[in-house]
Amino acid sequence: MRVGLFVPCYVDAFHPEVGQATLELLERFGCEVEYPFDQTCCGQPMTNSGCHKESKATEELFVRNFKDYDYIVAPSGSCVNHIRNNFDAVAQTDDVKHVRARTYELVEFLHDVLKVDGFPWAEFPHKVTLHNNCNALRGLNIASMTELRAEKFSKPRDLLGMVKGLELVDITRPDECCGFGGTFSVFEEATSARMGQDKARDQAKSGAEYVTSSDSSCMMHQEGCAKRLGLPTKYIHISQILNGERV
């Protein structure tokens, strides 16, 4: 199975350890992983601002980089949501359709495609609370949503449940958006920061030592808010926990 690794721009720049953990984790499960060198971004920032046309060239570059892989995996639900559900600045060729259908967020790839049943190397003896990015939650259905009447499930919880010593704790508003929202975090800074601070307080109140998520973007924002408030909560990407990082 040839897997193309997509490391989104902000992971590349701010959280290289997330890219590394994702790569190693996939290799542990026997995937033949390649990192196409000319990758940049999925085009989401422009589309998010309404500038679809401006994301066309970026989307084309993405397709050129990844069209030949069986699967494309990224440690970021919001980018995968963009590719799967909003990737329409480009003409919908067979290559584009292939890329859209075959791009997976890391957790769903492990859960649905590799169907992993254990992480024997992983041990994380800490209280952890989980943050589901809105795009991963409501766009990719990574877990059931509190607004809907549906069977309860959570793919990230299933995976974290296989990690020795890890104890999951809940916050009071589990599915509330943390206010990152892509370019919203910049253009509507005040509301964004307030939402992030509320989220960080809720997380701290749960008694969790760590917050984990399959999205670095939300966590980067939440971590910034927690630090500003002087909260002790630490933030770690789910790929690092599953890859056996000890802290």
Place this chain on the structure above:
Amino acid sequence: MPARGPEPQPRGAIIRGNRPIDQQEAARRFMDAPEHLAMHDQRLWDLRKKRDGQKEIIEEWEDLRQLASDIKTHTLTHLDTYLEQFEKNAIANGVRIHWAKDAAEHNSIVAGILRSKNARSLIKSKSMLTEECGFREAMAHEGITVVETDLGERIQQLDNENPSHVVVPAVHKLRTDVAEVFAKTIGSDPNNSDVSYLTEQQREHTRPLILKADAGMTGCNFAVAETGSVVVCTNEGNADLSANTTGLHIVSMGIEKIIPNLNSLAVFVRMLSRSALGSPITQYTSHFRGPRRGAEMHIVIVDNGRTDRLGLEKFWTSLKCIRCGACMNTCPVFRRSGGLSYGATYAGPIGLIIDPTFNRHKYSTLPFSSTMNGSCTNVCPVKINIHEQIADWRQVLAENHEIPAFKKSMMKAAGALLASPKLYRASLPMADSALRHLPRFVLYNRLNTWTRGREMPHVPKETFHQWYKRTRGVDGKKK
């Protein structure tokens, strides 16, 4: 609790003619009032939680949502048929029907009816359509006194403010704010903010106005084509008061309120209050089929931009809205900004997608006041894909030059940068460079804003890209 807290109630968006609304500016002022913010957020979140509880009790909840959505789609695509059927049946019931193409026509029709009856005062139950039409102001010009019978709406009227929420119009006010308004307007004790005291004061003051009124007006939650009747849902019974106290009942109704029959009504009645307040049903679900003996009943059927909206391929389903307010209760931006920050009749998620249909320029900023997290779409009882329509609006606005020029050029630059691996790599921040902040393409000249409420992320020594090249080489083989 002291009646006059130190914190004045924040006011809504500043309206400057046709200039785009600065929702953020008003939101910031709302967030700067911690008591109001905390109360507002918690009140609405409680409604959302109660709504979640109701949904758990009803096993067929998701099927009901689908059914409600399907009925609305069907009705909206056969609107002419059902409106004609409704008109025919209502006339047969003894109701007089009027058609208004816009707000001005609505107001002049109502003024005409009132004039013909020599009516100088009107009692009215809350109606968003009349807000949309600027009805109270128009009646003031005609010398007609309008008294709101809904408590929250009455508070807003006395305070000279619009409703801040479609279901709970004064939800952004603390009871001390209400005490202050009542002290100024109806002479109650400014230091007493006890809820039953305030309600009683208001009742004592308003009751004579109601009893003396010459005419009554209600909105319309649902208009049933099969029976020609209108249905109004209230918790205070004030629609009955408005309809029955005088000999003249005028109903103000948008064309999209029509539904085919009583069977379909049952679906909406089950959804409305559960979605809105998390209660199984409203206290009063009043059916008005025709005038009482000796009385008159008029229905003004209003378009005011609705048929235009029906022609908008991406946005016509917004007409399915039954105004339950669930999308506002769940919206994290609304809860922290207050409904008046949107500077429009309709606030929150549904407002973001219908306000620009009224005025694309003035409301061009609203679709950006969202993280598009999708919670609104999930709670909507008629399954409007609200967050997707918000995204669609952004696109329409950007393509029609209704976004700030700097934003557009910034996105152009970002698009060019991200399409070129070489340029992109060169633009990334390095630990040892002066650029210890987010990539320029994300922040550009707005760098300063990130840190107002947050710390900057830590910048690592090397990017993933560099690490990969160093440890594995360009071909990916481990070194």
